[in-house]
Amino acid sequence: MPARDIYHNMVKHALIKAGWRITHDPLRLQWGTRDMYVDLGAEALIAAEQQDQKIAVEIKSFIGPSEIEDLRNALGQFVLYRTILETTEPERTLYLAVREATFFAIFDEPVGKLLIEQQDLHLIVFRPDHEEVIQWIP
Template sequence: MPAKDIYHNCVKIALLKDGWTITDDPLSLKVGQKDIFIDLAAEKLLVAEKQGVKIAVEVKSFVGKSEIEDLKNALGQYYLYDKILKYLNSDKNLYIAIRKAVFQRLSAETIGQIILSDQNLKLIVFDPNLEEITRWIN
């Protein structure tokens, strides 16, 4: 089982505060002979629709020596996990959870704007001090 990201519990608390129920911590997937672990899975009941929305969340800290290297790794992991969820016909939408400060830095730079313009990338932006979600990007 992989080590938890330093902001794992912070994102978990933020999701709970936002009305989500944590269903898996971590979400374990079997693909052939390989075991894949996504940090969290959660579900939220939408009363108006009488059905639930299900998500899988990969938490990324961006505390490495190179933010570009962290970005490459996060996007590669997102792409891999998204493909696996689709292959397994999962009903979960995949999100990357990143800190508000990281999101602000990325969105201020050209490379970040290029990445954030991708309509397939789903993000949860969270404030680690308040342990709250500040933005959903679908």
């Protein structure tokens, strides 16, 4: 089992507050002989526009010595997981969960905006101190 990100429980609680039911903690992906784990799997509980929605959430703290290295690693993991999910669970959308400070430091900058657009990157922006989701992109 992989180690949990330091924000794991905060994101989990934020999703529950936002009306999601956690179905997997973690969500196991399997391809060939390889096992991989996305941090969370969830289904919408409320709101008509979220009916039958399933998501997978990979949580990233971006606390390493290099933001660009953290970004490269997170993006590589995101692309790998999304590729497998598109085949095994095409109804599930993969999101990368980042804290608000990380969003503004990386994803609200030109390189982050380029990745969101060109890589079809889905983000959940959260506030760890309030355990709340503040933005879904897209």
